[in-house]
Amino acid sequence: MTEKTPNQITEDLLRPIFQTSWKFFAVVAFLGAFVVAAFAAYAYQVYTGIGVWGIRRPVFWAFDITNFVFWIGISHAGTLISAILRLANATWRRPVTRCAEVITAFALSIGAMFPIIHLGRPWLAFWLIPYGSERQIWPNFRSPLAWDFFAINTYLIGSVVFLTLPIIPDWALVRDKAEGWRRRVYTILALGWRGTPRQWARLESAMHIMAIAIIPVAVSVHTIVSWDFAMAPVPMWHSTIFGPYFVAGAIFSGIAGLIIAMALLRKFLHLEEYLQPVHFDNLGKLLLMMSLLWVYFVFAERLTAWYGNDPAEMVVVWATQRGPFAPLFWTMVVCNFLIPFPILAIKRLRTITGTVVASLAVVIGMWLERFLIIVPSLSHKYLPYSWGDYRPTWVEITIMSGTFAGMALLYVLFSKAVPIISVWELKVGKHGVGSRE
Amino acid sequence: MEPKPQKKWAMVVDLDRCTGCEACVVACHAENNIPTVGAKEAAIGRAMHWIRVERYYEGEFPDVRAKFRPVFCQQCDAAPCEPVCPTYASYHTSEGLNGQVYNRCIGTRYCANACPYNVRFFNFYNPVWEKPLHLQLNPDVSVREVGVMEKCTFCVQRIKAAEIDAQAEKRELKDGEIQPACAQTCAPRALVFGDLNDPASEVARLAKSNRATRLLEELGTQPKVIYLERESWHDGENS
Amino acid sequence: MVNAIYGLYATPDSAQQAVDALLGIGIKDRHIAVASSEPFENYDFTRREHRTRMPWLAVAGGLAGGAVAWALTSLTQKSYPLITGGMPVSPWWTNGIIIYELTMLGAILTSLAALLISARLPVWGAQVYDRAVSDGMILVGVVNPPQTSRIKISEALSSTGASYVRQSG
Numbered sequence: 001m002t003e004k005t006p007n008q009i010t011e012d013l014l015r016p017i018f019q020t021s022w023k024f025f026a027v028v029a030f031l032g033a034f035v036v037a038a039f040a041a042y043a044y045q046v047y048t049g050i051g052v053w054g055i056r057r058p059v060f061w062a063f064d065i066t067n068f069v070f071w072i073g074i075s076h077a078g079t080l081i082s083a084i085l086r087l088a089n090a091t092w093r094r095p096v097t098r099c100a101e102v103i104t105a106f107a108l109s110i111g112a113m114f115p116i117i118h119l120g121r122p123w124l125a126f127w128l129i130p131y132g133s134e135r136q137i138w139p140n141f142r143s144p145l146a147w148d149f150f151a152i153n154t155y156l157i158g159s160v161v162f163l164t165l166p167i168i169p170d171w172a173l174v175r176d177k178a179e180g181w182r183r184r185v186y187t188i189l190a191l192g193w194r195g196t197p198r199q200w201a202r203l204e205s206a207m208h209i210m211a212i213a214i215i216p217v218a219v220s221v222h223t224i225v226s227w228d229f230a231m232a233p234v235p236m237w238h239s240t241i242f243g244p245y246f247v248a249g250a251i252f253s254g255i256a257g258l259i260i261a262m263a264l265l266r267k268f269l270h271l272e273e274y275l276q277p278v279h280f281d282n283l284g285k286l287l288l289m290m291s292l293l294w295v296y297f298v299f300a301e302r303l304t305a306w307y308g309n310d311p312a313e314m315v316v317v318w319a320t321q322r323g324p325f326a327p328l329f330w331t332m333v334v335c336n337f338l339i340p341f342p343i344l345a346i347k348r349l350r351t352i353t354g355t356v357v358a359s360l361a362v363v364i365g366m367w368l369e370r371f372l373i374i375v376p377s378l379s380h381k382y383l384p385y386s387w388g389d390y391r392p393t394w395v396e397i398t399i400m401s402g403t404f405a406g407m408a409l410l411y412v413l414f415s416k417a418v419p420i421i422s423v424w425e426l427k428v429g430k431h432g433v434g435s436r437e
Numbered sequence: 438m439e440p441k442p443q444k445k446w447a448m449v450v451d452l453d454r455c456t457g458c459e460a461c462v463v464a465c466h467a468e469n470n471i472p473t474v475g476a477k478e479a480a481i482g483r484a485m486h487w488i489r490v491e492r493y494y495e496g497e498f499p500d501v502r503a504k505f506r507p508v509f510c511q512q513c514d515a516a517p518c519e520p521v522c523p524t525y526a527s528y529h530t531s532e533g534l535n536g537q538v539y540n541r542c543i544g545t546r547y548c549a550n551a552c553p554y555n556v557r558f559f560n561f562y563n564p565v566w567e568k569p570l571h572l573q574l575n576p577d578v579s580v581r582e583v584g585v586m587e588k589c590t591f592c593v594q595r596i597k598a599a600e601i602d603a604q605a606e607k608r609e610l611k612d613g614e615i616q617p618a619c620a621q622t623c624a625p626r627a628l629v630f631g632d633l634n635d636p637a638s639e640v641a642r643l644a645k646s647n648r649a650t651r652l653l654e655e656l657g658t659q660p661k662v663i664y665l666e667r668e669s670w671h672d673g674e675n676s
Numbered sequence: 677m678v679n680a681i682y683g684l685y686a687t688p689d690s691a692q693q694a695v696d697a698l699l700g701i702g703i704k705d706r707h708i709a710v711a712s713s714e715p716f717e718n719y720d721f722t723r724r725e726h727r728t729r730m731p732w733l734a735v736a737g738g739l740a741g742g743a744v745a746w747a748l749t750s751l752t753q754k755s756y757p758l759i760t761g762g763m764p765v766s767p768w769w770t771n772g773i774i775i776y777e778l779t780m781l782g783a784i785l786t787s788l789a790a791l792l793i794s795a796r797l798p799v800w801g802a803q804v805y806d807r808a809v810s811d812g813m814i815l816v817g818v819v820n821p822p823q824t825s826r827i828k829i830s831e832a833l834s835s836t837g838a839s840y841v842r843q844s845g
């Protein structure tokens with residue numbers, strides 16, 4: 001691989017912004033179709049009633065909250081990679097940070113829609129906002145859903161700030177290279193950035209503070225999401241392990257999502273020289289570690305339940321391991337551990353293709369894990385007379401596929417407007433000049 | 438004279454009297470404008486019976502017995518459904534009831550998941566009463582729209598009406614004056630409603646019986662429905 | 677067009693020499709303008725701007741956020757006491773979670789505001805800048821140079837290896 005000059009780097013990384021082929025429009029149209037279908041399905045649901053979903057008594061949450069927890073989990077990629085690696089001064093992070101931060105911002109936006117999507121009366125969702133109302137409407141701060149509101153908003157604002165601040169110098173770069181309407185748009189976006197020493201120093205201070213602040217926020221967000229379950233007296237929900245378990249699972253699925261996104265970008269934007277096998281190798285090692293951590297948590301939780309032999313909990317344990325949910329459960333184990341472990345542990349297999357295969361398996365496995373936490377427990381609560389089951393309907397499936405397509409679409413549009421690899425940070429890295437961030 | 442203590446409404450269900458006739462279910466539907474969801478919806482588990490009679494079989498043939506347990510909102514003093522509602526639609530009233538405020542409900546369904554007794558019901562669609570069935574609606578009770586959670590209220594409309602009457606007539610409420618629809622209809626008089634804080638009331642007397650148990654007491658929900666049964670369901674050998 | 681004289685330098689070392697030369701002929705620090713496409717932290721010409729109170733501002737913002745959250749939860753709960761689940765009307769356990777989140781949000785928003793204000797972003801008016809900065813050149817110059825010094829400044833900039841020197845205004 002030849003060493004690139006700074007100007008070559010600029011040209012390579014800005015090319016997706018300045019050059020658009022017909023394939024871009026084809027991809028946008030394809031993904032857009034799924035997104036439009038999801039919106040239509042949702043409009044149908046709001047008009048007709050939540051009965052068009054498959055939820056029923058006693059399984060009042062299913063796909064909706066599975067997707068909510070799944071997307072919030074995916075959003076933990078950016079924080080870990082970007083913030084922790086920034087603080088640890090790991091230089092290999094430089095091409096990866098923006099990809100990761102973008103995943104966080106978009107996955108979080110999608111995940112944050114689900115608390116509204118799943119409402120029976122979504123037009124009243126604003127009642128979660130504490131505003132002075134003459135009708136004495138006020139949120140109940142003891143409810144984990146109120147905690148969700150504050151946590152997710154804090155994390156969303158924080159990660160958007162964390163994402164956008166280091167983009168400003170790159171927008172200045174695009175402004176300087178562009179002509180015509182592009183120049184006008186990016187002049188506004190760049191906020192008049194010049195790169196004076198004062199601006200750089202303040203930016204780096206802000207980034208440093210943000211990196212320190214965003215990590216505890218991310219940990220708290222998924223902990224609070226897990227407490228949506230742990231605070232209710234439902235068998236296998238009311239467990240003290242849920243906070244750390246969910247955070248570990250989120251980071252696990254987040255890294256997998258990041259690897260997939262990076263592989264796609266590498267292929268479609270021709271970034272082979274920038275997203276190199278070493279990046280996938282390093283992320284693959286992290287993914288391996290998270291897979292082992294996931295196994296540890298699942299084993300610890302299930303061992304405690306099995307050993308304790310509480311009748312209500314054992315029903316749920318057997319329902320997932322031997323009963324009607326067994327196919328999904330064992331698929332999850334295969335996807336989260338049996339497939340990724342050999343691929344990621346054996347160096348020869350830990351190639352770009354290998355890590356992508358492992359990551360796809362993990363994404364599927366982690367979605368199943370969320371589903372298997374919610375539905376088997378709700379199906380088998382304390383009174384056997386009221387046990388039930390669940391089947392999804394086309395509305396839920398359409399909305400779910402719309403979110404996956406929407407995520408991809410947002411990513412495609414973002415990489416068209418913003419350099420997906422941070423140009424100035426990459427150039428700093430090439431000099432080998434130590435950076436305070 | 439000392440002021441009377443705050444009311445604490447409770448219900449006593451005598452399982453040795455319950456015949457499983459389910460007249461209480463019908464009465465509850467009639468009194469509280471509960472919709473019938475239709476066969477298709479009921480088949481997937483969306484039927485809305487604020488009071489239901491759970492039927493269990495005990496023993497082997499020829500010593501089989503059917504046992505009936507009416508289950509409805511236990512009006513728990515430490516209700517798990519109350520703190521989880523983000524809009525205070527589920528809260529504890531000063532008279533010990535678990536209040537469900539339909540207008541505040543935005544339909545997160547968290548309360549239904551948290552309830553260990555599965556006594557909360559969700560309006561998956563807008564309820565429809567084809568004419569002339571709309572004439573059967575009780576004007577004292579609201580009709581809930583789609584997306585709202587509902588459950589047994591101990592016929593709070595009857596409680597309030599009786600309290601207003603008593604206050605207007607400047608007298609105390611008499612024990613047995615308030616009859617929720619289910620208690621009113623129960624032929625074997627298995628359901629008894631009253632004020633637990635009134636030592637002279639029938640529920641207070643029955644609550645002290647040595648047949649008294651509570652459902653899922655070990656969960657710490659402090660339910661206010663007291664079940665009377667001559668023996669535990671788990672040792673069915675001796676009758 | 678801004679009244680300025682500036683030179684463009686290809687390496688940070690030559691830019692440092694230029695700044696030193698300007699200081700040598702008596703130009704004040706605050707009249708010297710520098711613009712670059714990278715931070716160049718280890719060089720003196722950037723170092724003078726490194727002291728900042730931003731972390732303390734972030735802490736202050738966090739405390740403010742926490743106080744707001746405490747008021748929002750405790751005071752409203754106590755003024756409209758509603759019992760749920762047998763819990764106290766204003767539990768520290770649950771209020772603490774909201775206080776924590778708004779503390780972090782306060783720190784984040786304060787840092788953002790501090791950045792925008794102290795870096796003077798956004799700025800729309802004309803400034804000393806050259807598109808060549810995005811090609812990796814470092815701009816070093818003087819804003820509003822006094823008429824008497826213009827020749828000296830040009831010489832100082834040229835002698836330290838500028839790719840070219842521009843006068844404007």
